[in-house]
Every structure is written in C-alpha cells, then in structure tokens.
Amino acid sequence: MNLLAEKLQKYHVILGSASARRKELLAGLDIPFEVRVKETNEFVDKSLALEEIPQSIAEQKFAALIPDLTDNDFLITADTLVFCGDRVIGKPKTKQDAFEMIRFLSGKKHIVVTGVCYGTKNHHKAFRCKSQVTFSEICDQDISYYIEKYKPMDKAGAYGVQEWIGYMGIEKIKGSYYNVMGLPVHMLYKKIVSFR
C-alpha cells in the first residue's frame, strides 16, 4: 500500500469538483473517492493578489460543502485561474471569446495557479501551486480548428493542456503539468500524507 492510501484508509474521500480533468487526476493517485458538487456563490476578494484568488475560491467551495460532511469524510476542493500579466483569462462565453483568448495567449508565456483546500469538517488546510506555460505562435486557421472541434467553453483560458492545442501549441511548461490540467497532484500527495 502507498503512503497516501494508508493515510486515507480511515476516511471516505470526496472530491468537491465537477471537473472531469480533476476526477481523472485524483483517480491517478490510486485512491477511491466520490464526487460531490454544490453550487457555490464565489466571491472574489478584491484585496487579494491574483495568485491568491484560486485558493480563496477553493476555500469557499470547501466551506459550502462542510454542512454535508460526516466525521470521517475527507474533502478536497480546488480552483484554477489563468492569467497573463495583470489580465485574468476566465472561461469563454462564446466561440468568438475563445478565439480571442487563444489569439491573445499565442506566442506568449502565461501563468496557471491552482488553489486547493483539503481536510475534514473540523480541520482543513489550503495551498496553491503555480506553473508557467509558453504557447508557440498559433495561426488563426489552427485556432479555429481547435475551437470548432474541441469546444473549450468549460476551460479557463479556452484551452485544455491535454487536448490537441496542448500537443501542437505548448512549447514548454515550467512547473507541474498536472497543475495546469487542474490539480497539483504531487503537492496534494505530500500535503495529505503529512496532514494532521
């Protein structure tokens, strides 16, 4: 048995996220869990630095699920933010939005921060993880191809690192690839193993 499975064997693990990528990533840590999602009114505290926002939202998602937790539940929530300079790149509302977002990111470096909150109903902690992504220059024809075929409307920054555009268009990553996908599993592993 691995250290994480040992640590979590007395708990019932819940992933508080609707993201298919996060579900896949947590499953990759070889622990059993249930997905539970609750609508949260996310509040962005304007006094926070951009990098601090995802952790704050992960904490809000955690807080929203606390009333439903039993004593042996172990909850994990997360939020991911993409930004470039001081511009936050959210989820696109339309195909045109998506096109403009990717054109803006093309040929540039940007930052992806995921905030994670984890623990029990009585005690939880939080952390964040930051990666830098460099896109190569992507021509309009390829941006259109991607948007038509992959419809990345549910993704911050209008792209999935694990999709076609991540294959052909990402020159390099500095940091964790899985953090860019939506969950810094290497940090989560260590943090939960040492959780007390």
Place this chain on the structure above:
Amino acid sequence: MNLLAEKLQKYHVILGSASARRKELLAGLDIPFEVRVKETNEFVDKSLALEEIPQSIAEQKFAALIPDLTDNDFLITADTLVFCGDRVIGKPKTKQDAFEMIRFLSGKKHIVVTGVCYGTKNHHKAFRCKSQVTFSEICDQDISYYIEKYKPMDKAGAYGVQEWIGYMGIEKIKGSYYNVMGLPVHMLYKKIVSFR
C-alpha cells in the same frame, strides 16, 4: 482542417515505433497513421555526446524502414534517452533494477532527450528535444508500490510520467511534458508543417 493535416493529406503516415505512448501522442495531433515496427540493430556511436544519441538512433530506426517505403509514405521514428549527470538510465531488466533506478532519480533533477527522424524515402530530417524533470523524494514503500503495480520494465528510467509515480512524484518539468512521455509533438508539428 489544421495545417498539419493539410500538409500530410497527400501522404500515408507511418509511425515506426512500438511504443503505446508514442502512438497515443501522435494520435493526439489528429492525423491518421499506421504503426509499423522493424527490429533495428541500434548502434551507439561512442564519439557522440549523450544528448546526440537519441537522434542518431531515431535515424537508424528510420533507415531500417526505408526499403519498405513507397513514394507517398511519410515515416516518423523516435528514440528517448534518460540521463542524470553522465549516467545513462536505460530500461530496467529486473524489479530490483527498477527499484534502484527510481531510488537514484528520487530527489534529483534528470534530463530526458527524445530524438525524432521524419520524412519520405527520398528525403528526411531529424531533430532532438530536451526536457528537465525534477523528482521529489520518494520513499522506499512508494517505490515498491509503483513497481509492483505498474511494472515499468519497458520504460527508460523505470518510470512513466503519465502513471502514478509521475502524478505523486514529479515536482516540476522544465520543457515539454510530451517530450518526457516520448514524443515532442509541439516540435514535430512545426517541423512537418515546414518540411520540404
């Protein structure tokens, strides 16, 4: 249609590799292809720097398949090498080998170089791509868990970046994640689009 599909529409694409990861990566570029494998007597030229070896082996794999190519075949071959300092980390022969390799890589940075050769029977080119991977400290219990469950005997360095140990144990990558998996798809895309 994307630029790569446009470029390759007059060709029949062949991936000259038995690696399931390379097959998956090339498929991620959304082009149709066939896998064709031929035993190659790989010769390591001792005068080459370590970084140059994978490209040389990819070229040998390409040369071995040339006699079977028709005029409209477009072949891609690749080879990946893991090294740490001046020590080459090959494929483990036994579980004990695998254990020692991962223990050696644990808590250190190492380098992954993939060499790629691509083109037709009459004209081909080659390039290489380098990524740096940082492993966190992984305890013996977790190394054993990974080897027993995932049996990484077919993998250079005794690990798959896309498997459990890549999730829990890789702190960061500098460069391309897909290159570490076995094929630098972002470079391959650009190189083939501009192939002449």
